[in-house]
Amino acid sequence: MSVQAVLAHKMRSLLTMLGIIIGIASVVSVVALGNGSQKKILEDISSIGTNTISIFPGRGFGDRRSGRIKTLTIDDAKIIAKQSYVASATPMTSSGGTLTYRNTDLTASLYGVGEQYFDVRGLKLETGRLFDENDVKEDAQVVVIDQNVKDKLFADSDPLGKTILFRKRPLTVIGVMKKDENAFGNSDVLMLWSPYTTVMHQITGESHTNSITVKIKDNANTQVAEKGLTDLLKARHGTEDFFMNNSDSIRQIVESTTGTMKLLISSIALISLVVGGIGVMNIMLVSVTERTKEIGIRMAIGARRGNILQQFLIEAVLICVIGGLVGVGLSAAVSLVFNHFVTDFPMDISAMSVIGAVACSTGIGIAFGFMPANKAAKLNPIDALAQD
Template identity: 55%
Template sequence: MKIIELKEVNKYFGVGNNKICALKNINLSVDKGDFVAIMGQSGSGKSTLMNILGCLDSFSSGSYKIDGIEVANMDKNAQAELRCRTFGFIFQKYNLLTSLNALENIALPCIYYGMNDKTRVEKAKKLLSDFELENRSDNKPNELSGGQQQRVSIARALINGAEIILADEPTGALDSKSGEMVMNIIKNLHKKGHTVILVTHDKNIASYANRIIEIKDGEIISDTMKNSVLHKAQKERLIDKKSRFDYIRYQIYESFKMSLKAVKTHKMRSLLTMLGIIIGIASVVSVVALGNGSKEKIMENLNSIGANTIIIFPGKGFGDKEASKIKTLKISDAKIFSKLSYVDSISPNIAAQGLIIYKNKSAISSLDGVSAEFLEVNNKKLQIGRKFNVSEVETAAAVAIIDQNTQKEIFGNNSALGEIVIFNRQPLKIIGVMAQEDNFGPPDVNLNIYTPYTTAMYKVLGNHEISSITIKVSDDINSYLAESDLTKILIALHGKKDFFTMNSDSVRKMVESIANTMTILISSIAVIALVVGGIGVMNIMLVSVTERTKEIGIRMAIGAKRKNILQQFLTEAVLLCLMGGIVGILLTMLFSFLFNNFIDDFKMILSLDAILIALFFSMTIGILFGYMPARNASNLNPIEALARD
């Protein structure tokens, strides 16, 4: 039964004048379970033939069938699968991964096979003890002798079954004693049923084989067989039990582990690479947190104006010099408005300054004439006492409500309730004290005293003009519709538009939109930082791929598919970025902790959303900027990569 069949295989290297023919019309078939030695001088084409047999290299023309299947028709993945499951390579220079210990090196092909952790370690341990390496399992290749390294590499070749063992001068770098030991192992493998193809230029080594093929200048010149009676071909093949999901899971887990290892080996470099991402993520998250905090603070203050509130002022707008001459805004307007169904509460405002006197104390204070509903309209609360009632407003009762500043300035810690103060020669009885307000920015240092607007008009000021009307619209009414309706009514009453309105909702919207614009603006600067960070990651990944070309070659030789390599490097890039992102977030947390403890104006608000988005962002950067280097790695030609030092 033929396991390998080559027909008229040619292999050329180079082009034009440099073109050389490394293999000429090779016709060769190998029986299952045979032990073949390929002999020839250096440069005769032995390795070239071996690489073609092991699907590490392509051939220029001819036909190569494994188990009756044409290799030329297979895609790269199918060839990788063959290297993973059917072939076991033993190289002259061992080709172990220097960063892995003996056990991990042996178990490596299982990762590409899709075996789980436990099975892998079990199998690798069994092989270690088969080859008398039990106590070497944790040693890295540079801590092993040549003979030990070669035994590790044989164990690695065998771990996935290796129906066909391809050994390219396996004893070439060994002393005669170790060489003999290795040859005995190979002989035993043949006895167990493995098909063995071995390259050597040494007659003694070749004598272990059942069949010796001599090759010269790329041509077979002799083919001698000792025995036609062969050992029974190995029947046992590994059985696939794993599910596709498990396979992907092991792959991702393994790439993650390998990436972590790679990051650990280059700590400083990884940290510097991450720096860009750290700065980018930290600034994005901080800016969003600062934006959220300040917006919240501003909103809180706007809430003290109250939602759904419309204020009507005389004039064309704030700062209108003619406004004081306009006397059309009247109490009668407010009375008409108060009858509208959508008006929840309303208060005209009459403002004045004056001297407030109590016993031997006096102070400059502002007086506000308001309606009985002014607390509701302005979203204010009383600390103690009561508000004005309707009859007090109708009769211009001499009552007043004072704010906290007045309470402190005039009464100190004593109760003001029931006391009489004099404001502009008018005695006023205090019936309430307003609650302290939590306001943004510098505190209000004015003293404020409120009386019914009638009292202000008829008793205190003797003037009948009002400075504004504040209207609170019912919650279920759109304040913009109310605003336009009020405007229409007032134009009809006044005959022209000699007033302007301010809607608390539009102020709120404006603040919100300014805050959002600022966030977007600063975030886009931070995004630039992230892109720069990403380019740093890409740069270092390209370097990493170049540095590890040999490693990539080895991985491919023992069965890694392109996508495995792609996944590994992509995982590494994503890991770098994700770690950078996490460090960035932690830094922001520290920063906001300090900020919130030392700065009183407003708080930094770190939202879970922002953190998740930042993590997602850093992962995306890893994928975007890691893809190109990872693809470069996966596109390497196995044999060229292996040849690299």
């Protein structure tokens, strides 16, 4: 009978569902956008390693004194690499300058790194080879270039084996990296990688490093490892003239922040659900008034108050659940269109979101349908039959 009652007033039922449809679609869409954004950011973090710790000179990013602190050295990296919880440690130094090939001059950034750096950072080789431990030991004048350098200098030719000049120093191209789609920062920067010994001894002339990238073993706790590294370097330097960037901590912060944002925005979207629930309650009260005589007849032929309560409650829940399912479908359609035009932060509708939407719709139906259903159940059958 509940289904028949809903179908008997199709337009009224549709208009009643509208608030639920909009509310559910809003909540599911917001959560889907939050899930997609969180997944994309975590993928970006994973691309630089979720168990890596980067060590920099100074007190933090933006510390103007960091450029004058020269206590972070190759020896620090070697000592760190020997720790039981460390898988590898690679120093990094960098230099900006003019990159020359034939008659073309470009501004590029050269990074001096160890042979483990590419594995730690999740960088993939497209062609050629990476430099190895022997290249590092021998200060080999070799370089690995990124896709931007290849496109600018070697668009129509094979770069492998070619000699380029960086700050007038010759470097032989031995490899080309794949384009890193998840990379942070400006993707148009021209990047080169050479052994840190080559960069330090032949280009910068410096004995200190800009940073040390540490890969923590899979079975080690990154927080414990960070404390161990802090104590080690404080003992070596005599002071804490460095700071650390723990990728796992960043991941936890991102998860916490996006979770809070999803909860906040979903709470705002829930207001429309409450408004929709009030609309359901109003329509059900009108329905009870219109069907007073029907209720009296049902009671007169033996229907109990519980049967009347159940009928009207099921009607309210049915309207809300159908509205919820339509809302989920609307959200799915929105996500398809959104993902077609926006690829950076895709909407990701999870199974839990759908289950939550149906459960929420059911809850709204019960909460806002109880009062009209209870009113119908409490009608006096004699008064109901006397109603015109």
